[in-house]
Amino acid sequence: MNSPTATDASGRRLRLPRPGVVLPPVILVLLLLAVWEIYASTIGPGPDVLPSPSRVAERGWADRENLMLNTWPTLRATVIGLLLSVAVGFGFAVLVDLSGLARRALLPVLVVSQTLPLVALAPLVIVWFGFGQFPKILLIVFVNFFATTLSFVEGFRSADPDSVALLRSMGAGRWRIFRTVRLPSALPYFMAGLRIAITYSVVSAIFAEYAGAESGLGVYMQFAKNTFRTDLVLAAVFVTAAVTLTLFALSFLIERIALPWAFLIRAGEADR
Amino acid sequence: MSALRISGLDVTLGGLPVVRGLDLHAEPGEFVSILGPSGSGKSTTFGVLTGDVQPDAGEVSIEGQALNRKASRVAYMPQRDALLPWRTVLGNLTLGLEVRGTKRGPAREKVRPWLGPFGLAGFEDRYPAQLSGGMRQRAALLRTVAQEQPVLLLDEPFGALDALTRSQMQRWLEQMWEQYRWTVLLITHDVREALFLSDRVYVFSPRPARVSAEVKVDFARPRTPDLFGDPQFAALEAKLLDQLLG
Ligand SMILES: Nc1ncnc2c1ncn2[C@@H]1O[C@H](COP(=O)(O)OP(=O)(O)O)[C@@H](O)[C@H]1O
Ligand SMILES: [Mg+2]
Numbered sequence: 001m002n003s004p005t006a007t008d009a010s011g012r013r014l015r016l017p018r019p020g021v022v023l024p025p026v027i028l029v030l031l032l033l034a035v036w037e038i039y040a041s042t043i044g045p046g047p048d049v050l051p052s053p054s055r056v057a058e059r060g061w062a063d064r065e066n067l068m069l070n071t072w073p074t075l076r077a078t079v080i081g082l083l084l085s086v087a088v089g090f091g092f093a094v095l096v097d098l099s100g101l102a103r104r105a106l107l108p109v110l111v112v113s114q115t116l117p118l119v120a121l122a123p124l125v126i127v128w129f130g131f132g133q134f135p136k137i138l139l140i141v142f143v144n145f146f147a148t149t150l151s152f153v154e155g156f157r158s159a160d161p162d163s164v165a166l167l168r169s170m171g172a173g174r175w176r177i178f179r180t181v182r183l184p185s186a187l188p189y190f191m192a193g194l195r196i197a198i199t200y201s202v203v204s205a206i207f208a209e210y211a212g213a214e215s216g217l218g219v220y221m222q223f224a225k226n227t228f229r230t231d232l233v234l235a236a237v238f239v240t241a242a243v244t245l246t247l248f249a250l251s252f253l254i255e256r257i258a259l260p261w262a263f264l265i266r267a268g269e270a271d272r
Numbered sequence: 273m274s275a276l277r278i279s280g281l282d283v284t285l286g287g288l289p290v291v292r293g294l295d296l297h298a299e300p301g302e303f304v305s306i307l308g309p310s311g312s313g314k315s316t317t318f319g320v321l322t323g324d325v326q327p328d329a330g331e332v333s334i335e336g337q338a339l340n341r342k343a344s345r346v347a348y349m350p351q352r353d354a355l356l357p358w359r360t361v362l363g364n365l366t367l368g369l370e371v372r373g374t375k376r377g378p379a380r381e382k383v384r385p386w387l388g389p390f391g392l393a394g395f396e397d398r399y400p401a402q403l404s405g406g407m408r409q410r411a412a413l414l415r416t417v418a419q420e421q422p423v424l425l426l427d428e429p430f431g432a433l434d435a436l437t438r439s440q441m442q443r444w445l446e447q448m449w450e451q452y453r454w455t456v457l458l459i460t461h462d463v464r465e466a467l468f469l470s471d472r473v474y475v476f477s478p479r480p481a482r483v484s485a486e487v488k489v490d491f492a493r494p495r496t497p498d499l500f501g502d503p504q505f506a507a508l509e510a511k512l513l514d515q516l517l518g
Contacts (some may be wrong), residue, residue, distance in 0.1 A: 001315040162354040169322035169348035170371040170419065171341070182372070184358045261358045 051231040059067060060235025067232075070220040071239055074209065077133050077216070078201045078247070085197055086190075089148025096143025096149070097156045097182070098174075114146050118204075136216070137206040144197040145206040151193025155186025160268035188262045191255045198247045202240060217243075273338045275455040276321075276423045277298045282429055283332030290316045292480040294330070298423065301453040303461075305466035307516060308476030310482050314459045315351065317481065319458075322348045335422050347419035351427045353412035355400040362396040368419035383418050389415045389448065406437045413445075417454065426458045430465065442468055443497065450494050463512045467505060468495060472479055475515045485515045 033053045040052035047055055059065060092110070097101040122139060129135040159182045167177045209218025217236050224232035256263060276298040283291035286518040290313040298304045306316045318324030320332060323341040327362075332338070334345045348369060355364045366379035374382070387393040390410045401410055409429060416424055429445075430438045442465055449456065449469070460466050466473045467489055487508065491499055499505050 021445075160352075162350040162352050162355060163323065163356060165319075165324050166348065166350050166354045167367075167371060168324055169344055169346065170368050170373045170426075171323075171344040174370060180367075181356065184356070259358070261399045261401060264399050265357055 013017050023069050049230060050115065050167075051234065054232050056092075056238065059229075059231040060238065063232060063235070067220065067235060067239060070215050070217050070236075071243065073133065073213075074202070074205050074218070075114055075243055077136040077140065077208075078198075078204045078243070080133075080200050081137045081144070081205065082247075084137065084141045084174045085144035085148045085201070086194065088145040088152075089152055089193070090190075092145070092149040094154030094157060098178075107185070110149060113142070118143065118207065122208055126212040131212055134203050134214065139208040140201045140204045143200050146189075147196050147200070148193050150198075151189050152186055155189030155193075156182045158189060159185040180210070187259055188255075191251060191259070191262075195248060195251050198251060201245055202244045202247070204217045206240065219258070227255040273300075274298065274333075275302070276457065277329050277331075278317070279321075279322065281317070281332065282328040282470050283313070283320060283323070283325060283434070284328050285316065289480040289507055291320075291327075291482070295318050296456055296481050296483060300422075303449055303454075303456045303469055303471045305457070305458045305460055305470040305473045306476060307460060307466050307473055307479065307512060309478050309516065310461060312479050313481030314476060315427055316367055316387060318427055318457075320460065321346050321423075321425055331492060341438065343365060343419050346423045347416045348425045349412050349416040349420040349427060349429055353400075353408045354431065355408060355412060355413075357400055360397050360399060361392060361403070361482060364400065364411060364414050365392075365396075365418055368415060372419065383414070386414055386418060389451075390435055391444075394451045404437075405433050406441055409433060409441060410444075417452075422455060424454050424456045425454060428459050428461065438465075440496070446471060446493075446495055463509050463516070464500065467491075467508055467512070468499060473512065478518070485512075 037052045037054060040047070040055075041153065044050050044052075048132050051059070092106060096106055118139075121142070125135045125139055129138065163181045163185075164177055167181055172180070206218040207220070209216035210222055211218075213219050217240055220238045221233050224230075237269065274297045276296075278297070278418075281291050281294040282445050283310050290321070294317065296304075296306075306314050306317070316325055320327050320469070323344060328505060337345075339345075356367070359367070362380060362383065364466035365383045366374075366376060368455065369382060370376060375456065384396075387396060392407065392414065395407065400411070403411065413426070413429060416426070431442060446469055458466070458469065470489050473487045473489060474483050475487070476482070477484040489508070491505065492500070
């Protein structure tokens with residue numbers, strides 16, 4: 001199938017997302033919303049228990065100022081947490097990649113860290129570090145650094161042995177090989193890891209806010225729930241989804257600009 | 273003085289004897305091919321020359337000097353082109369010069385005049401994924417030549433190409449060599465390719481590798497595909513195939 005193409009200054013073909021990729025999920029979501037709308041406004045249990053999507057949108061819009069006020073802290077914690085997760089993951093991955101001892105010492109500890117129950121941990125972090133942004137960010141990093149570490153480790157390992165041998169034949173040392181071959185090889189893996197981290201980060205931020213915070217979408221949801229405003233809880237859920245999707249789209253945009261070659265390879269594979 | 277000389281080379285990999293008592297040499301400006309069964313130890317021999325593989329015994333010298341891992345004096349082209357997908361064509365071409373200490377700007381100026389002869393003019397800002405198979409191979413070859421080392425090591429450079437592109441590339445390489453007279457050591461499993469391109473051909477035994485035959489190829493240059501119809505060519509081809517199949 002051909003997708004719309006355009007050509008940039010250097011004659012490279014730019015590919016726009018194929019309609020075949022974007023359309024099906026959009027249609028599915030619209031369909032689900034329609035079913036929900038019809039169910040809620042006919043045989044549903046009533047607007048206080050299950051408001052229709054249109055009612056959620058309407059009430060959410062009416063409370064938009066308050067909603068926005070609580071979206072910013074969540075968004076900020078998410079983005080800072082993500083960046084830190086990436087930095088921490090990169091640091092660990094470089095250690096693991098360069099030293100066999102680090103790999104044997106570190107990987108089991110990282111695995112164990114992932115089995116600790118978040119439900120118990122989140123309130124503790126709040127007790128230790130208060131209701132500000134810091135405990136949220138800490139929790140996000142804790143949830144994500146394992147995935148970002150592994151995506152970098154896997155990415156470093158994906159380096160083509162022939163390319164490494166080539167560099168060595170030129171007399172390149174370890175550091176030169178790392179920055180010329182291993183690091184660039186890891187970037188597409190890193191972007192994939194980042195996208196997983198994005199979804200977990202938003203959820204973790206809200207989780208932390210639920211456990212206790214001054215403001216944020218989690219705080220908003222909890223308040224709405226306690227006052228039996230299911231419509232506003234759901235409005236906050238919609239905003240959460242929108243935030244996640246925006247960050248997701250942004251990650252593709254960044255990849256498109258920073259790693260144009262990765263798209264060329266993927267496009268080539270899709271054509272085959 | 274030989275451009276390259278290997279004598280009494282032994283290599284063992286993971287307890288497996290891969291090379292035993294190998295002797296070979298290449299004179300300056302000579303095109304030498306290595307024919308051998310798959311898995312016989314041809315790439316491993318190149319590995320010794322590039323410093324990737326540690327031999328158990330033997331002597332290797334380039335222009336009379338022993339190998340030095342830090343100051344490599346061979347330019348190597350791996351079995352697959354190994355172009356870095358995130359570097360443009362030009363960025364790939366200057367890689368060897370850059371690693372060997374030339375700054376990017378001067379390295380680019382050094383490579384540019386070669387773009388035309390290698391059929392890459394106008395493609396220097398493309399990424400490897402945007403090139404055809406033949407162009408990728410020419411880019412990988414230019415990356416090798418641009419390093420300006422006394423010996424070129426080409427490991428099955430045309431092995432992955434379709435038959436048509438492959439014979440085009442063989443003719444092209446013959447013409448280029450005619451003009452520049454690099455010292456080339458070429459690994460191939462294609463008997464006709466070896467005969468068409470080389471001044472001399474070594475046949476390797478099955479693992480562990482040693483030289484089982486050495487054939488001088490005296491056909492006049494420039495060579496053209498007419499050579500394939502020459503009865504002498506056919507006779508040599510049959511002889512080498514015989515050697516290869518044991
Ligand atoms: N690191 C290694 N450890 C053990 N055996 C190896 C290693 N590398 C290559 N070999 C073996 O050495 C033999 C020669 O390999 P190679 O030189 O690549 O053959 P070819 O002549 O096809 O280029 C093969 O049988 C291969 O299985
Ligand atoms: Mg080989």
